[in-house]
Amino acid sequence: MMAIIQTKKLNLHYGDNHALIDIDMRINKHEITALIGPSGCGKSTFLRTLNRMNDIIRDVKIGGEVVFDGVNIYDTDIDPMSIRKKIGMVFQKPNPFPMSVYDNVAYAPRYHKVKRRILLDEIVERSLRQAALWDEVKDRLKKSALSLSGGQQQRLCIARAIALEPEILLMDEATSALDPISTFKIEDLMRELKKTYTVVMVTHNMQQAARISDKTAFFLLGDLVEFNDTEQIFRSPAHKKTLEYVSGHFG
Amino acid sequence: MNPYKAYNLYKKRAHKDTIIIRTLCFFATGVALAILFGIIAFIFAKGIPAINWKFLSTATSYEEQNFGILPNILNTVYITVLSLLIVLPIGIGSAIYLSEYGKQGRLLSVIRYTIEILSGIPSIVYGLFGALCFVTYLRMDYSLLAGACTLAVITLPIIIRTTEESLKAVDVTYREAALSMGVNRLYIIRTILLPCAMPGIIAAVILSVGRMVGESAALLFTSGTAYEMPKNLLTMYDKSGATLTVQLYQSFTEKPHWVPEDAPFAIAAVLMIVVLFLNISTYFVGKKLKRK
Numbered sequence: 001m002m003a004i005i006q007t008k009k010l011n012l013h014y015g016d017n018h019a020l021i022d023i024d025m026r027i028n029k030h031e032i033t034a035l036i037g038p039s040g041c042g043k044s045t046f047l048r049t050l051n052r053m054n055d056i057i058r059d060v061k062i063g064g065e066v067v068f069d070g071v072n073i074y075d076t077d078i079d080p081m082s083i084r085k086k087i088g089m090v091f092q093k094p095n096p097f098p099m100s101v102y103d104n105v106a107y108a109p110r111y112h113k114v115k116r117r118i119l120l121d122e123i124v125e126r127s128l129r130q131a132a133l134w135d136e137v138k139d140r141l142k143k144s145a146l147s148l149s150g151g152q153q154q155r156l157c158i159a160r161a162i163a164l165e166p167e168i169l170l171m172d173e174a175t176s177a178l179d180p181i182s183t184f185k186i187e188d189l190m191r192e193l194k195k196t197y198t199v200v201m202v203t204h205n206m207q208q209a210a211r212i213s214d215k216t217a218f219f220l221l222g223d224l225v226e227f228n229d230t231e232q233i234f235r236s237p238a239h240k241k242t243l244e245y246v247s248g249h250f251g
Numbered sequence: 252m253n254p255y256k257a258y259n260l261y262k263k264r265a266h267k268d269t270i271i272i273r274t275l276c277f278f279a280t281g282v283a284l285a286i287l288f289g290i291i292a293f294i295f296a297k298g299i300p301a302i303n304w305k306f307l308s309t310a311t312s313y314e315e316q317n318f319g320i321l322p323n324i325l326n327t328v329y330i331t332v333l334s335l336l337i338v339l340p341i342g343i344g345s346a347i348y349l350s351e352y353g354k355q356g357r358l359l360s361v362i363r364y365t366i367e368i369l370s371g372i373p374s375i376v377y378g379l380f381g382a383l384c385f386v387t388y389l390r391m392d393y394s395l396l397a398g399a400c401t402l403a404v405i406t407l408p409i410i411i412r413t414t415e416e417s418l419k420a421v422d423v424t425y426r427e428a429a430l431s432m433g434v435n436r437l438y439i440i441r442t443i444l445l446p447c448a449m450p451g452i453i454a455a456v457i458l459s460v461g462r463m464v465g466e467s468a469a470l471l472f473t474s475g476t477a478y479e480m481p482k483n484l485l486t487m488y489d490k491s492g493a494t495l496t497v498q499l500y501q502s503f504t505e506k507p508h509w510v511p512e513d514a515p516f517a518i519a520a521v522l523m524i525v526v527l528f529l530n531i532s533t534y535f536v537g538k539k540l541k542r543k
Contacts, residue, residue: 053431058355085433095424097443107442108432157428164432 004029004198005050005087005168010064012045012054019045021222022064027168027215032190032199034213034230036206038250041219043202047170050200051087052080068168085112088161092173094153096145096160101128101137104145104156108164123163130196131159132189151182155189162197169193171201175208187212206246210234218242291523298520301513307521310480311498316509318502320518322480326492327525329481330399330474331463333488338403338459342410343452347440349411350418370408377405378469386473393491398474402466406459413458417451418444453537460529464522467496476501495522 003026012020020042027033035043048054049066052073065072073083085108096104105124106114114120124141128134133155137148145156154174161169171190175183190199190212203209209216209230216233218226218241226233226242237243244250309319353359381401391397421444429439445452475491478498493501499518502510511517 051431053427056427056430081433081435083433084431089428089431091424091428091431093424095422095428097425097428098447107429108434111432111434111438160428161432 002029003027005066005068007046007049008065008067010046010049010066011062012042012049013061014057015059019222020049023224025217025224025227027198027200029198030194031214032194032201032212033215033217034209035200035202035217035219036204036209036245037219037225038245039204040221042222043217043219044172046219047172047200047202050168050170051084051089053084053089055080085164086166087168087170088164088166089170089172090154090157090161090174093177094150094157096148096153096156098144098146100142101145101148101156102141105159105163107160112164127159127163128156130162130193131155132185132192133159149182151178151185154178154182154186158186158189158193162193166197168198168200171199173202173204176204183208206234206248218245220245294516294519294523297513298516298518301511301517302520306517311478313507316507318510318514320495320498320521322478323493323495323498323518324521324525325481325484326395326474327464327494327496327522328529329484329487330395330402330470330492330494331460331529333395333399334402334406334463335456335459337399338406338410339456341403342407342455343414346411346414346418347444350415351436351440351444366408366411370412373468374405374466375468375472377401378472380404381469382472392489393473393475393477394489395474395492396488398470398494399488401469401473402463405466405469406462409459409462410452410455413455414448414452417448420451421447449537449540453533456533456537457530460533461526464494464526464529465496467494467500470494470497471500495525 006026007023010020010023010025011018023046035047037043045054049062050068054060054062062074066074068083068087071078073080097107099107102124105127106120109120109123114123125134125138128137133152136152137143137156140147145153148156154177158169158174175186178186187208190201193199194214201209201213213230215227216230217224218233218237218239220241226237226239228238233242234246237246305317306319307324308321309317310322311318311320349359349362378401381397381404385391385397385400386393389397391400425443425447426439429443470493474494474497476493476497477491478493478501479490481487481490481492495518499515499522502518503515506514
């Protein structure tokens with residue numbers, strides 16, 4: 001299996017707090033990698049190092065390497081914008097912009113100089129189809145995105161994130177604010193998405209990790225305790241702490 | 252004994268308190284409204300009868316012994332628009348810097364504190380500053396431009412503070428989402444932050460317009476008291492000219508016998524109508540901007 005992104009001795013400090021400790025991890029192409037662990041274990045922080053979203057927080061120091069496309073994305077001559085263009089992100093709370101459904105999906109393509117209407121229309125339709133939202137919104141592309149339901153809004157955010165055809169999609173607890181039915185829809189969607197993209201997700205929901213991920217990484221207090229095939233992690237984990245966590249003893 | 256008795260008593264008293272507080276608040280509101288509408292009614296009752304077409308469409312002239320306020324209306328609108336053109340780019344620009352680019356720290360809080368102090372300075376002090384800085388030092392003379400600059404300085408704190416607050420109130424997750432798509436800050440400001448903050452900015456502009464139209468002390472020192480009819484709307488910025496408020500002051504303090512008794516009230520009534528008109532147009536301009 002080919003690794004699409006790989007971290008080497010990745011360390012992260014928030015001020016005095018050592019939030020990630022020597023993380024080595026290889027994430028494979030066209031797989032869903034789930035990051036699990038109790039609150040404050042560093043899984044979200046780790047996810048955000050992958051597209052340099054931690055850059056905007058003050059007092060963050062990052063050491064080690066994140067290798068993507070053969071380059072360390074923390075090299076000084078790398079433009080974080082160009083990284084984020086290739087590594088998209090979906091957040092916990094659905095956060096469509098207060099504009100129309102169409103404008104939401106066309107937001108980033110417009111910035112990246114897609115001006116021709118036909119091209120934009122194509123991108124919007126493709127992204128919405130890939131996000132399994134097209135049939136529900138095709139008649140109201142000009143309506144405000146805020147009029148959609150929570151689940152639809154989150155799928156719109158996915159469509160918006162894949163409009164640039166990134167290589168990796170990071171999902172930070174993307175279903176935790178949704179009802180079960182919307183959650184299942186998005187899980188189905190993720191199984192589809194991994195055929196085209198690579199998905200890295202943070203989840204609080206262990207069943208979700210077990211249901212849809214190929215690989216699972218268990219974080220605890222900034223350490224990557226265990227990283228293996230999802231089945232292995234849930235059936236016979238190598239570490240005692242992992243076993244305790246996946247069987248619900250703490251967390 | 253009924254164990255609930257104490258509770259019932261307590262409830263009854265709470266209810267009584269509520270009634271008293273509610274009545275007091277009702278009267279407070281009543282007094283506030285009475286004062287407000289009283290002023291408006293008083294000014295309109297005394298002012299409206301004194302308004303006629305000649306009053307609105309001519310300039311004051313000592314030779315013809317005529318009292319008219321057309322130049323003052325024009326000056327007021329002109330100085331307000333000119334002043335907005337000066338203050339909006341500076342004010343909105345610095346608000347964007349303060350909330351989006353500036354590194355949060357001691358320097359920024361000092362700047363914020365200074366802005367707060369600026370908004371508490373009496374306007375006559377600004378007038379003095381305008382007279383020294385714009386009129387004398389920058390050689391603008393008594394002119395509408397000097398007045399507009401002074402008004403811009405006066406309203407700058409309102410614009411900066413309100414714009415900054417409304418930029419800050421924009422949902423943080425919008426910024427995150429946009430950043431995660433690899434767009435730059437300028438694009439986020441242009442496409443999301445400014446449109447979202449627009450209602451707040453419009454509110455700031457309306458407040459500022461009220462302040463500009465209502466200002467008199469600072470303008471006495473800077474844009475002067477001339478009451479001639481402006482000859483050319485485009486080039487009148489370097490001419491001295493009294494706004495409505497300045498003219499009101501003039502007509503109240505040095506009144507030749509041919510100025511009608513109720514002239515100040517007539518000006519006040521016109522002033523209120525002008526403010527209303529400016530506010531409504533600000534509202535519509537803002538609405539248009541937001542749709543874009």
